[in-house]
Amino acid sequence: MVYRELQMVEAIKKILITGASGLLGGDLIKVLSNNFEILAITREHAINCSKRNVLEKKIDLSLNTAEKDLIKLNPDIIVHAASLTDVDFCQTHPDEAIRNNVTATEIVASVAKKLNAKLIYLSTDQVFDGDKLTKYSEEDKPRPLNIYGQTKLQAENIIKSNLKQYLILRVSWLFGRRDKGFINFVLKSAKKNKEINIVCDKFSSPTYTCDVGKAIEFLIDNFTFSGEIIHFTNNGQGCSWLEYAKEIIKICGLSDIMIKPITLAALNLPAPRPKSTILDISKFLKLYNQPLLTWQEALNKCLA
Ligand SMILES: NC(=O)c1ccc[n+]([C@@H]2O[C@H](COP(=O)([O-])OP(=O)(O)OC[C@H]3O[C@@H](n4cnc5c(N)ncnc54)[C@H](OP(=O)(O)O)[C@@H]3O)[C@@H](O)[C@H]2O)c1
Structure with a gap:
């Protein structure tokens, strides 16, 4: 019995998660720590997780020293979720975007190669130009409109040309427990004003x-990492902002809030945005072959 237990302990794989303190990273740790040993890489913000199988290490992935530090941790699998994600900041600070999104990925890819570790890279719907009238499949040609999308595509290409055992997982419009993004914006605005302005002509999939964590867990267990791109979002037709x-306001019972539709152009943002980047997830659904929550169901679950 003790020997069997020892064997089971030995079989537990070590997953290194970059961007562990981010919106996605926190929930990746929550889901993946049920079955794996976690090496959580943070930079400025700590996660302070008390789980015994979660080890936190502070490493700036864009520094030359990062490669040596990561190699010492010797993971079996790397989930590379760290990124500079502020699209407008990337546009006005291209050098920082390149350092955090491209240079950091070069280092992570080199570590994966040297350790023969599998790499899952989190990419974005913003690699597409948003002009297609239907959903984007993995076969569609990327053409990013902004620096953020360009650096994410550059990172994808670094991985493709240097590794064999990789998976590029493109996701869109993430929401979760640590939301500092759209949900947070809507709820904060609703607290301050009775009428809020929301863009009506930009579309994607929340x-x-x-669920990204569960998808990654499934793919680790069931997918041969032979160098592929997979699109993942919650199920359904996608939506506008x-x-x-409106769904956030409905779920939170804020029926007295009025929403005024505005155009994306009216915001005059520094970075151009693709208009419609709803991802086609049929490749994932074929592999998964079990029910996947719609974005409305998932939003209900998260906000509950
Ligand atoms: N959020 C979305 O809607 C969305 C949509 C599509 C794709 N994605 C992709 O999904 C992934 C996760 O996104 P997210 O929203 O969770 O991001 P996030 O909340 O902005 O977090 C980004 C994380 O990356 C870390 N990081 C950035 N540069 C780093 C560096 N040089 N060294 C070490 N760590 C670094 C940050 O650490 P510190 O805070 O400690 O500095 C932070 O933990 C990203 O790859 C993003 O491109 C996100």
Whole structure:
């Protein structure tokens, strides 16, 4: 019995998660720590997780010293979720975008190669130009409109040309327990004003971070990492920011809040945005072959 237990302990795989303190990283740890040993890489913000199988290490992935530090941790699998994700900041600070999204990925890819570890890279719907009238499949040609999307595509290409055992998982419009993004914006605005302005002509698919974690767990167990791209979002037809905001307001019971539709152009943001980047997830669904929550169901679950 003791020997069997020892064998089971030995079989537990070590997963290194970059961006562990981010919106997605927190829920990746929550889901993946049920079955794996976690090496959580943070930079500025600590996670302070008390689970025994979660080890936190502070490493700036864009520094030359990062490679040596990561190699010492010797993971079996790397989930590379760290990124500079502020799209407008990337546009006005291209050098920082390149350092955090491209240089950091070069280092992580080199570590994966040297350790013969599998790499899952989190990419984005913003590699597409948003001009397609239907959903984007993995076969569609990327053409990013902004620096953030360009650096994410550069990172994808570094992985493709240097590794064999990789999976590029493109996700969109993440929401989760640590939301500092759209949900947070809608609820904060609703606290201050009775009428809020929301963009009605930008479309994609909201995606729950816990469901990304479950998808990654499934793919680790069932997928041969032979170098592929997979699109993942919650199920359904996608929506506009306006429909997304209306759903948040409905779930939170804020029926007295009025939403005024505005155009994306009216915001005059520094970075151009693709108009419609709803991802086609049929490749994932074929592999998964079990029910996947719609974004409305997942949003209900998260906000509950
Ligand atoms: N959020 C979305 O809607 C969305 C949509 C599509 C794709 N994605 C992709 O999904 C992934 C996760 O996104 P997210 O929203 O969870 O990001 P996030 O909340 O902005 O967190 C980013 C994380 O990356 C870390 N990081 C950035 N640069 C680093 C560096 N040089 N060294 C070490 N750590 C670094 C940050 O650490 P510190 O805070 O400690 O500095 C933070 O933990 C990203 O790859 C993103 O491109 C996100």
